[in-house]
Amino acid sequence: MADRITPRNVNYSDWYIDIVIQAKLADYSPVKGCMVIRPRGYALWERIQSVLDGMFKATGHQNAYFPLLIPESFLKKEAEHVEGFAPELAVVTYGGGEPLEEPLVIRPTSETIIWSMYKKWIQSYRDLPLLINQWANVLRWEKRTRLFLRTTEFLWQEGHTAHATAEEAQEETLRMLEVYRTFAEEYLALPVLTGRKSESEKFAGAVATYAIEAMMQDRKALQAGTSHNLGQNFAKAFDVTFQDKNGNLSYVYATSWGVSTRLIGALIMAHSDDKGLVLPPKIAPTQVVVIPIYKTANKGEILDYSSRLVQILKEEFTVEYDPDDSSSPGYKFAEWELLGVPVRVEVGPKDKEKNQVVLVRRDTGEKSFVPLNEVKQRIRELLVAIQKDLYQRALAFRTSHTRQIEDYTEFKTFFEEDGGFAESPWCGSANCEAHIKEDTKATIRVLPFGNEERAKGACVVCGAPAKNLAIFAKSY
Amino acid sequence: MADRITPRNVNYSDWYIDIVIQAKLADYSPVKGCMVIRPRGYALWERIQSVLDGMFKATGHQNAYFPLLIPESFLKKEAEHVEGFAPELAVVTYGGGEPLEEPLVIRPTSETIIWSMYKKWIQSYRDLPLLINQWANVLRWEKRTRLFLRTTEFLWQEGHTAHATAEEAQEETLRMLEVYRTFAEEYLALPVLTGRKSESEKFAGAVATYAIEAMMQDRKALQAGTSHNLGQNFAKAFDVTFQDKNGNLSYVYATSWGVSTRLIGALIMAHSDDKGLVLPPKIAPTQVVVIPIYKTANKGEILDYSSRLVQILKEEFTVEYDPDDSSSPGYKFAEWELLGVPVRVEVGPKDKEKNQVVLVRRDTGEKSFVPLNEVKQRIRELLVAIQKDLYQRALAFRTSHTRQIEDYTEFKTFFEEDGGFAESPWCGSANCEAHIKEDTKATIRVLPFGNEERAKGACVVCGAPAKNLAIFAKSY
Numbered sequence: 001m002a003d004r005i006t007p008r009n010v011n012y013s014d015w016y017i018d019i020v021i022q023a024k025l026a027d028y029s030p031v032k033g034c035m036v037i038r039p040r041g042y043a044l045w046e047r048i049q050s051v052l053d054g055m056f057k058a059t060g061h062q063n064a065y066f067p068l069l070i071p072e073s074f075l076k077k078e079a080e081h082v083e084g085f086a087p088e089l090a091v092v093t094y095g096g097g098e099p100l101e102e103p104l105v106i107r108p109t110s111e112t113i114i115w116s117m118y119k120k121w122i123q124s125y126r127d128l129p130l131l132i133n134q135w136a137n138v139l140r141w142e143k144r145t146r147l148f149l150r151t152t153e154f155l156w157q158e159g160h161t162a163h164a165t166a167e168e169a170q171e172e173t174l175r176m177l178e179v180y181r182t183f184a185e186e187y188l189a190l191p192v193l194t195g196r197k198s199e200s201e202k203f204a205g206a207v208a209t210y211a212i213e214a215m216m217q218d219r220k221a222l223q224a225g226t227s228h229n230l231g232q233n234f235a236k237a238f239d240v241t242f243q244d245k246n247g248n249l250s251y252v253y254a255t256s257w258g259v260s261t262r263l264i265g266a267l268i269m270a271h272s273d274d275k276g277l278v279l280p281p282k283i284a285p286t287q288v289v290v291i292p293i294y295k296t297a298n299k300g301e302i303l304d305y306s307s308r309l310v311q312i313l314k315e316e317f318t319v320e321y322d323p324d325d326s327s328s329p330g331y332k333f334a335e336w337e338l339l340g341v342p343v344r345v346e347v348g349p350k351d352k353e354k355n356q357v358v359l360v361r362r363d364t365g366e367k368s369f370v371p372l373n374e375v376k377q378r379i380r381e382l383l384v385a386i387q388k389d390l391y392q393r394a395l396a397f398r399t400s401h402t403r404q405i406e407d408y409t410e411f412k413t414f415f416e417e418d419g420g421f422a423e424s425p426w427c428g429s430a431n432c433e434a435h436i437k438e439d440t441k442a443t444i445r446v447l448p449f450g451n452e453e454r455a456k457g458a459c460v461v462c463g464a465p466a467k468n469l470a471i472f473a474k475s476y
Numbered sequence: 477m478a479d480r481i482t483p484r485n486v487n488y489s490d491w492y493i494d495i496v497i498q499a500k501l502a503d504y505s506p507v508k509g510c511m512v513i514r515p516r517g518y519a520l521w522e523r524i525q526s527v528l529d530g531m532f533k534a535t536g537h538q539n540a541y542f543p544l545l546i547p548e549s550f551l552k553k554e555a556e557h558v559e560g561f562a563p564e565l566a567v568v569t570y571g572g573g574e575p576l577e578e579p580l581v582i583r584p585t586s587e588t589i590i591w592s593m594y595k596k597w598i599q600s601y602r603d604l605p606l607l608i609n610q611w612a613n614v615l616r617w618e619k620r621t622r623l624f625l626r627t628t629e630f631l632w633q634e635g636h637t638a639h640a641t642a643e644e645a646q647e648e649t650l651r652m653l654e655v656y657r658t659f660a661e662e663y664l665a666l667p668v669l670t671g672r673k674s675e676s677e678k679f680a681g682a683v684a685t686y687a688i689e690a691m692m693q694d695r696k697a698l699q700a701g702t703s704h705n706l707g708q709n710f711a712k713a714f715d716v717t718f719q720d721k722n723g724n725l726s727y728v729y730a731t732s733w734g735v736s737t738r739l740i741g742a743l744i745m746a747h748s749d750d751k752g753l754v755l756p757p758k759i760a761p762t763q764v765v766v767i768p769i770y771k772t773a774n775k776g777e778i779l780d781y782s783s784r785l786v787q788i789l790k791e792e793f794t795v796e797y798d799p800d801d802s803s804s805p806g807y808k809f810a811e812w813e814l815l816g817v818p819v820r821v822e823v824g825p826k827d828k829e830k831n832q833v834v835l836v837r838r839d840t841g842e843k844s845f846v847p848l849n850e851v852k853q854r855i856r857e858l859l860v861a862i863q864k865d866l867y868q869r870a871l872a873f874r875t876s877h878t879r880q881i882e883d884y885t886e887f888k889t890f891f892e893e894d895g896g897f898a899e900s901p902w903c904g905s906a907n908c909e910a911h912i913k914e915d916t917k918a919t920i921r922v923l924p925f926g927n928e929e930r931a932k933g934a935c936v937v938c939g940a941p942a943k944n945l946a947i948f949a950k951s952y
Contacts, residue, residue, distance in 0.1 A: 039538035062515035096617030141572030
């Protein structure tokens, strides 16, 4: 019911958690920081997996599976990598009742174990490129967690590719970033900014990290996917070389890229409202819910009419049917709004009489009366319209909360007040970046492609000549 | 190449491992007992997942995801359960750089964590049945491992259902056993025996365990899937009660059931030969491989002809194409036989001239010349025939190595010599079961449905009146 959900303007965090819990997407588990993904949440993950997996295969990738446990010593082989992940590790010290000779860590990410295998599999240029993806659980010991957005264990995919040249690795890095952008925009209806991360925000062990960043309804940024050019860092750490066509040995170039169950958090935060979940039709596990409205006297004929309708709709859409007589139509409407089904079909005695149905859009609440013989066509159109409108609404929201700021006082005021994305000139120094973070909690989310050419004037902090035009925001 | 594979009659174990490694299905990992599932192996798992997942959903189940880590104390709540699993646990004692207050075990199976959640979710009969499945990795510390068949970490699905009555739980247990039987026989072409496990072989914490058991080519049994009726054991351990229609509180009834990546081992061992992998068409990731045969002079026209053929075949089948000119046709034939693609299509200059192709069955090596305009139809028929013949061949093999034995001397000789499945009368005592295991290494694989009625005469060991007709075999 809608009144179980804290309104956004009362407490945005509570609103988010209320939706996750009340729409039965996830639940807290007895293990601190780990979540249970309930069937309605997991169905979203299955949709995400299914679409992305198709996109990965269409770009030549194959799935594989690497071990959960990694010898602790492997992480230490890449200096930046271990520094980045050491504080977040869960460590297995006993196995089969005995203390282990070498502790094993639960993967926080799989570069090290995968590159130890690539050493066995890669000898010649003929073995390249090697384009592998894995769907898996990973674990990062987090101090502060929030369902879907940051949990100790989460589900994700991690692509790990090996290439003969730096150019190919860079192409792959950007290709997969583009896959993520396309998926976020076309399926999740989530407009994203793309670009490079600053040095201080990049992946531990990468040469360069690229990301897709979305704006949530509280105007904070959410990093929704990353693609890393790892250069030869892991090839050197694990001594992975290949013989080129001329017989010369070189280190292999690497990329890795991933998105996680965090995308479900992004979906919820981007589109939902005070009534509950709002889902883009292309990713909604159920597109249509049919609710018959009847009294005892006409129950039989209405259920007859509505269940025939359900059969017809199932030919084309994913449909749920709620003929239950233990709750009122009003209660059911609220319940299915909470669950985020994009289109509600109501069927009452008058509708039956007129050979029509009532269609209600979840996103706008707009009602329309539709003759029975047009219902499929109209739902088809509605689903397209909702998908498009959700994207446009999110885009308009981001646009209206993005400001070009060159003055530091204005910059600070912006983040003290409503906040959003600030597009500001930056000198490129980690000092100024740290300064901004301390003053405002905002960080550089991305350095958009081509930002160097657009960087004019003075750094918003120190006044030195700007090298970059950076997007600053508070973030999840 | 075929000569990289040890023949079965030289060393069956080596033959199996050679196929797994040479067909690039899996590889050893740096972590003892854990395997890497390579793309060709993982593609088999994806096919298995896809078919089974559809069958689970068609029987009303939904997927969810529960945490990897389980508080150690949870396992102790069910006495038999902890006794069964304690020796196999991997234990996390550090997280985020600090020792944990309570050690966490990596799930060896998820009954305990799931029933701790079911306590939150189940209050009323309206919440039942609760039909949930999870696709996940699990970990059991194994002393002796073998790729796919027994590994420390493996992938599986585990169904966990909750019911209002003992009858419903029993129905569910048998329904899922039947799903497994259907899947094994119709997709994996693997004839299986079904039945109950003896007390000494049942799941730790179950009231009754049912299994599907298949015979491998070395005449050993392989347990390919289990379905457990857990009674109220876990509901009592986690205090999960529900209010029935009359307002009375009762403990909930439970089932759990699972199959794992072990099925890939079963597939390999059941059908493959000394040339390599043999796969049933319904589960083969690639059904057809097209190999053009050409010389430098006619390369262009042959590749033209064969690549057009590939396009046509792709409309209906999963196809790989091997036009590479760095190895000979003979080498390629052996290579694709090793990889187990069910149908090979050869296209040479004579074939082009006659507007035909050559089809070769992987299972029998049988060749046929087929006019181009019939090729789809013939491949369609071949795939059906191969699927059926593999099943029939495995069934005939099992039948010919199953013997009814009532005399203990004959029983022991049977297992000293070729072995197989012995169908023998048993008094039902754990003593006689242990006696047999000590003498012959054979165990009771299943007590087939209705075996009590068929049990006549005297126990094969002690001569007491038989209660059961049991299937004995050595096993994996």
